[in-house]
Amino acid sequence: NAGVTQTPKFQVLKTGQSMTLQCAQDMNHEYMSWYRQDPGMGLRLIHYSVGAGITDQGEVPNGYNVSRSTTEDFPLRLLSAAPSQTSVYFCASKDRASYNEQFFGPGTRLTVL
Amino acid sequence: QQQVKQSPQSLIVQKGGISIINCAYENTAFDYFPWYQQFPGKGPALLIAIRPDVSEKKEGRFTISFNKSAKQFSLHIMDSQPGDSATYFCAARSGGSNYKLTFGKGTLLTVNP
Numbered sequence: 001n002a003g004v005t006q007t008p009k010f011q012v013l014k015t016g017q018s019m020t021l022q023c024a025q026d027m028n029h030e031y032m033s034w035y036r037q038d039p040g041m042g043l044r045l046i047h048y049s050v051g052a053g054i055t056d057q058g059e060v061p062n063g064y065n066v067s068r069s070t071t072e073d074f075p076l077r078l079l080s081a082a083p084s085q086t087s088v089y090f091c092a093s094k095d096r097a098s099y100n101e102q103f104f105g106p107g108t109r110l111t112v113l
Numbered sequence: 114q115q116q117v118k119q120s121p122q123s124l125i126v127q128k129g130g131i132s133i134i135n136c137a138y139e140n141t142a143f144d145y146f147p148w149y150q151q152f153p154g155k156g157p158a159l160l161i162a163i164r165p166d167v168s169e170k171k172e173g174r175f176t177i178s179f180n181k182s183a184k185q186f187s188l189h190i191m192d193s194q195p196g197d198s199a200t201y202f203c204a205a206r207s208g209g210s211n212y213k214l215t216f217g218k219g220t221l222l223t224v225n226p
Contacts, residue, residue, distance in 0.1 A: 004156075031212045040122070042202060042218040043157070050212070058213065090156050094212060099145060099164070102214065104156035 001026050004105035006091050012111045013081045021076040021108050023091030031094045032074040036060065036087040049074055081112045116140050117205050119217025126224050132190040134220045136203035139184065143205040148177065148188050151200045193224045
């Protein structure tokens with residue numbers, strides 16, 4: 001199993017540009033989520049999904065959109081990038097069992113100029 | 114509103130020493146308390162986790178101590194090694210079907226040889 005994969009690994013955008021961060025998992029996990037990590041701020045939940053077709057907002061959802069059309073994929077869209085969205089983004093997944101591990105991807109480092 | 118407070122922000126320990134990281138929470142609905150370890154350029158990975166029905170859990174050199182009445186939990190790393198140098202995050206999750214994790218801000222541990 002590849003686990004949780006994210007692309008791209010690095011990205012530089014200009015203010016106002018749009019892009020999609022890709023996330024895929026091959027473990028048939030129902031739950032997927034997106035976090036952003038900023039220095040001294042820990043990991044903050046952006047959006048999450050408990051299954052295909054179901055998404056909900058986390059702690060910091062503004063400026064981001066998500067959709068979940070398949071179990072495997074959970075893309076994160078930035079419609080109009082802002083410098084405040086410069087961060088490292090992590091995707092994570094877990095199965096339905098309450099106390100099982102949440103697996104994180106390797107991250108995407110995004111810089112918005 | 115920070116629901117999980119983690120301290121210290123950074124910690125320097127000599128090889129063979131004990132590393133102690135503390136977390137405190139406010140939400141009494143939390144029912145699962147994992148610790149994640151993150152190496153530079155990598156995604157967080159589950160290190161050890163505890164449920165509030167036990168006061169201590171040990172896995173190798175890593176121990177979680179949990180004090181339900183004080184709403185505090187801590188990670189102890191015995192015989193700390195340079196390879197343990199990483200950022201450590203405590204987290205907490207509410208019970209039920211909500212899989213969302215709330216993270217502390219992280220502790221950068223450096224173990225000197």
